[in-house]
Amino acid sequence: MVNASIITIGDELLIGQVIDTNSAWMAKELNTAGIPVVRRVAVGDVWNEIWKALDEESAHSDIILMTGGLGPTSDDITKELLCKYFDGKMVVDPASLAHVNYLFEEIFKRPITERNLKQAEIPDVCQVIQNKRGSAPGMLFSRKYPDQATPKIYISLPGVPHEMKGMMPAVLDAIRVRFELSHIAHRTLLTAGIGESMLADMIVDFENALPSHIKLAYLPNYRMVRLRLSASASQKEEMEKELDKHFLTLQQLVKDYIVTNTDEPLEAIVGKILLQKNKTLCTAESCTGGYIAQMITSVPGASAYYDGSFVTYSYKAKEDLLNVNKNTIVEKGAVSEEVVREMANGALKNIQSDYVIAVSGIMGPGGGTPDKPVGTVWVAIGKKGRLITQKFSFGFDRERNVISTAINALNMLRKFILADE
Amino acid sequence: MVNASIITIGDELLIGQVIDTNSAWMAKELNTAGIPVVRRVAVGDVWNEIWKALDEESAHSDIILMTGGLGPTSDDITKELLCKYFDGKMVVDPASLAHVNYLFEEIFKRPITERNLKQAEIPDVCQVIQNKRGSAPGMLFSRKYPDQATPKIYISLPGVPHEMKGMMPAVLDAIRVRFELSHIAHRTLLTAGIGESMLADMIVDFENALPSHIKLAYLPNYRMVRLRLSASASQKEEMEKELDKHFLTLQQLVKDYIVTNTDEPLEAIVGKILLQKNKTLCTAESCTGGYIAQMITSVPGASAYYDGSFVTYSYKAKEDLLNVNKNTIVEKGAVSEEVVREMANGALKNIQSDYVIAVSGIMGPGGGTPDKPVGTVWVAIGKKGRLITQKFSFGFDRERNVISTAINALNMLRKFILADE
Numbered sequence: 001m002v003n004a005s006i007i008t009i010g011d012e013l014l015i016g017q018v019i020d021t022n023s024a025w026m027a028k029e030l031n032t033a034g035i036p037v038v039r040r041v042a043v044g045d046v047w048n049e050i051w052k053a054l055d056e057e058s059a060h061s062d063i064i065l066m067t068g069g070l071g072p073t074s075d076d077i078t079k080e081l082l083c084k085y086f087d088g089k090m091v092v093d094p095a096s097l098a099h100v101n102y103l104f105e106e107i108f109k110r111p112i113t114e115r116n117l118k119q120a121e122i123p124d125v126c127q128v129i130q131n132k133r134g135s136a137p138g139m140l141f142s143r144k145y146p147d148q149a150t151p152k153i154y155i156s157l158p159g160v161p162h163e164m165k166g167m168m169p170a171v172l173d174a175i176r177v178r179f180e181l182s183h184i185a186h187r188t189l190l191t192a193g194i195g196e197s198m199l200a201d202m203i204v205d206f207e208n209a210l211p212s213h214i215k216l217a218y219l220p221n222y223r224m225v226r227l228r229l230s231a232s233a234s235q236k237e238e239m240e241k242e243l244d245k246h247f248l249t250l251q252q253l254v255k256d257y258i259v260t261n262t263d264e265p266l267e268a269i270v271g272k273i274l275l276q277k278n279k280t281l282c283t284a285e286s287c288t289g290g291y292i293a294q295m296i297t298s299v300p301g302a303s304a305y306y307d308g309s310f311v312t313y314s315y316k317a318k319e320d321l322l323n324v325n326k327n328t329i330v331e332k333g334a335v336s337e338e339v340v341r342e343m344a345n346g347a348l349k350n351i352q353s354d355y356v357i358a359v360s361g362i363m364g365p366g367g368g369t370p371d372k373p374v375g376t377v378w379v380a381i382g383k384k385g386r387l388i389t390q391k392f393s394f395g396f397d398r399e400r401n402v403i404s405t406a407i408n409a410l411n412m413l414r415k416f417i418l419a420d421e
Numbered sequence: 422m423v424n425a426s427i428i429t430i431g432d433e434l435l436i437g438q439v440i441d442t443n444s445a446w447m448a449k450e451l452n453t454a455g456i457p458v459v460r461r462v463a464v465g466d467v468w469n470e471i472w473k474a475l476d477e478e479s480a481h482s483d484i485i486l487m488t489g490g491l492g493p494t495s496d497d498i499t500k501e502l503l504c505k506y507f508d509g510k511m512v513v514d515p516a517s518l519a520h521v522n523y524l525f526e527e528i529f530k531r532p533i534t535e536r537n538l539k540q541a542e543i544p545d546v547c548q549v550i551q552n553k554r555g556s557a558p559g560m561l562f563s564r565k566y567p568d569q570a571t572p573k574i575y576i577s578l579p580g581v582p583h584e585m586k587g588m589m590p591a592v593l594d595a596i597r598v599r600f601e602l603s604h605i606a607h608r609t610l611l612t613a614g615i616g617e618s619m620l621a622d623m624i625v626d627f628e629n630a631l632p633s634h635i636k637l638a639y640l641p642n643y644r645m646v647r648l649r650l651s652a653s654a655s656q657k658e659e660m661e662k663e664l665d666k667h668f669l670t671l672q673q674l675v676k677d678y679i680v681t682n683t684d685e686p687l688e689a690i691v692g693k694i695l696l697q698k699n700k701t702l703c704t705a706e707s708c709t710g711g712y713i714a715q716m717i718t719s720v721p722g723a724s725a726y727y728d729g730s731f732v733t734y735s736y737k738a739k740e741d742l743l744n745v746n747k748n749t750i751v752e753k754g755a756v757s758e759e760v761v762r763e764m765a766n767g768a769l770k771n772i773q774s775d776y777v778i779a780v781s782g783i784m785g786p787g788g789g790t791p792d793k794p795v796g797t798v799w800v801a802i803g804k805k806g807r808l809i810t811q812k813f814s815f816g817f818d819r820e821r822n823v824i825s826t827a828i829n830a831l832n833m834l835r836k837f838i839l840a841d842e
Contacts, residue, residue: 011636011638011651012638012640012649013445013448013461014448014452014457014458014459014460014461015448015449015452015458015607015651016444016445016446016447016448016449016450016452017445017449017609017640017647017649017684018445018640019440019441019442019445020440020441020444020445021440023437023441023463024434024437024438024439024440024441025437026437027434027435027436027437028436028437028438029437031435031436031437036435037435037436038435038464038465038467038470039435039462039463039464039470039474040434040435040462040463041460041461041462041463042444042460042461042462043459043460044459045638046459049459049460052481053460056477060473071617071639071641072617072618072621073617073618073621073639074621074628074637075636075637075638075639108616110616110619111619113618113619113622114622115618115621115622116618160641161821162818162821165818186436188438195529195531196492196493196494197493197494197534197536197537198531198532198534200493200494200495200536201534201536207495215432215496216495216496217432217433217466217496218492218494218496219433219438219439220492220581226438228433228438230432230436263438280735282738283732285711285714288715288718289714289715289717289718289719289723290706290711290712290713290714290715290718290730290732291711291715292711293706293710293711293714293715293732293734294709294710294711294712294714294715296710297710297711297732297734298710298820300785300786300787300819301787302710302734303734303735306734306735307733307734307735307737307738308731308732308733308734308735308738308742309711309730309731309732309734310729310730310731310732310742311704311711311714311718311729311730311731311732312728312729313714313718313723313724313727313728313729313730314701314724314727314728314729316728316772316773317703317728317729317772320771320772320773321729321731321742321771321772350741350742351737351738351741351742352737352741364721365721366721366722397583397586398719398721399719400582400583
């Protein structure tokens with residue numbers, strides 16, 4: 001089966017300054033196209049390290065996809081190294097040169113420098129993959145090894161995410177003309193309200209009876225567990241049918257805990273339900289500081305069901321924008337059942353959506369007290385005349401508390417809407 | 422010099438379902454402690470792949486740090502594999518057993534299962550690293566190779582981020598007792614308003630004159646470029662002094678473009694300026710859907726200067742919450758200079774902060790028109806009686822447009838406040 005390695009190049013990846021989102025995105029694209037990724041490697045802008053990584057990944061995979069190190073500055077050495085690795089010499093690519101000139105004159109509207117022009121130079125042994133969104137062209141090399149029937153291919157792309165993404169369709173086309181690809185399929189469902197071990201016990205017989213070419217994985221996160229069935233085969237229809245059969249059985253087994261039987265995130269699920277019922281939502285956020293709004297609006301088309309959010313970070317904002325009673329804050333504290341109730345009612349009154357989510361909590365690292373430690377969160381969800389509240393104790397770190405609050409609040413709302421009417 | 426490799430284990434990393442944030446976090450911790458990370462590798466939950474990765478990374482590094490594959494379900498095989506790799510046998514660790522029992526009885530309040538109890542079993546050849554936040558203990562193994570003076574060490578941690586993070590101090594302690602570490606230092610500055618190539622030309626002599634043990638890197642992102650100087654040496658004070666000297670020169674060279682000379686993100690810089698001037702900020706967001714609020718509130722202590730945000734996603738919300746005139750929206754469109762002006766003024770009126778940011782744009786993928794294509798964004802920033810507006814054309818993808826809008830709006834505000842009074 002044709003497989004791939006991803007090599008990401010850049011010192012910033014090894015000192016933790018940048019989170020590598022490119023690899024995950026590329027892996028998803030490759031998988032969807034039927035190319036399993038067996039390894040992902042990150043190395044610095046260091047000649048020997050890149051060279052060794054190329055040697056090693058050549059031993060693991062048929063396709064080696066690289067990003068990074070193609071910029072115009074001297075710390076970027078990928079292109080020069082690839083030229084040497086594949087015994088080429090540098091030449092100017094006229095199409096790339098025209099494109100660089102066009103970019104600087106028409107789009108960036110900045111004077112072009114010698115460095116920018118050098119971006120149009122490429123090793124004469126590569127095939128160019130055009131980069132419409134930037135000045136560094138992509139490059140495809142191939143090498144035939146004695147023990148291999150098909151030459152392995154090596155593709156180098158820029159590390160700037162939207163440039164790399166724009167070039168991916170051409171990359172996949174170039175792969176498809178060279179390799180016979182098998183089919184990979186996944187089925188995913190999301191559960192809530194049950195731990196990973198209990199879930200595993202519940203489906204142990206199902207798991208043991210699975211054929212060897214179908215794999216089950218558990219992906220726990222923020223008190224929810226995602227289950228994934230994966231299969232790969234040369235016969236697409238047959239495999240999809242078999243996978244569907246097992247997925248149906250799995251859904252039956254865990255039906256009391258299913259949030260969704262698709263790969264979509266919770267915020268998209270909630271959006272779909274609202275759209276279907278023709279209802280609208282607003283939010284009132286204190287501790288999450290806009291995170292819930294941002295999750296909801298990350299779904300294209302959210303404006304059809306989402307009115308907006310009051311991000312009331314200060315006491316003043318809670319009073320001015322949501323009509324929260326100053327006395328309630330003083331007597332009960334900003335993180336209290338009473339305050340989230342008043343926030344929810346204030347939001348519904350001022351924006352008149354059908355449903356509401358209101359949250360207030362202590363995210364940390366500071367702000368905790370003995371009776372309200374870091375991680376204490378109150379959530380109210382519901383509609384005019386009927387609110388449901390719940391207290392959570394998440395603990396630990398700030399970022400996790402924000403995400404946990406958002407996910408649990410959205411799931412409370414999901415259940416409320418489904419049970420409503 | 423003592424170096425490290427990071428191996429992350431899990432199928433979810435290779436199909437793109439999960440973005441690997443652990444590696445970046447661990448790399449930062451290791452670097453700060455004086456341990457350069459030379460490679461990061463991700464492999465699936467596959468026996469041969471994990472085994473080969475251990476062999477390969479042993480050839481690259483002195484310290485091999487692993488995360489993932491320690492869960493209670495059958496897809497997790499890391500512990501069993503490490504037991505075999507280091508010729509051990511499984512035994513129950515009494516301290517871990519007591520901890521698992523405590524977690525389920527006191528914290529999770531769920532019945533404990535056979536699977537959970539198995540979490541307390543460990544290879545008898547490892548040293549346990551306690552996991553206070555979860556049920557899977559960490560493990561430290563060491564192996565002496567004939568050509569090495571000091572045994573290499575292998576540390577396995579759970580993949581759940583907050584569990585891994587909680588164990589890191591103990592991991593670093595375990596490394597420090599075994600290795601003599603050198604010192605690594607970085608100096609970072611952020612620039613705006615100048616491209617990567619122009620910047621490189623401006624400092625080319627500086628770069629060429631740098632001693633070989635000091636490295637300069639360019640990190641462009643969202644129309645800003647971060648410059649980083651890095652050095653490593655055994656003599657800490659001397660190196661820090663030398664690095665400071667070069668960093669000062671660098672700052673002089675690019676002084677007209679500096680946003681900050683620290684590693685802090687823009688939102689923290691804006692926060693510091695507000696705090697220093699004892700001023701407050703509110704935001705009115707349409708297209709960014711809470712992203713700006715969430716950026717600002719990701720800084721601990723933001724409540725001292727940030728009142729909150731009106732996330733007005735619908736027309737109704739713009740009218741009801743920000744008093745935007747319906748006619749303005751109809752005549753000029755929701756994405757227009759007039760609307761962001763009205764949004765800014767509405768926010769200032771309703772929440773009375775000192776400064777305001779208001780944004781409205783077309784993020785895509787849908788919603789574009791010939792005269793307002795996807796990526797068109799209007800930003801207004803300022804204070805009561807004086808607003809500055811600017812139109813941006815970002816283009817490309819939704820996520821990038823949201824982030825570009827937020828960053829450019831924050832930078833506009835930063836300059837406005839610094840020039841104010």
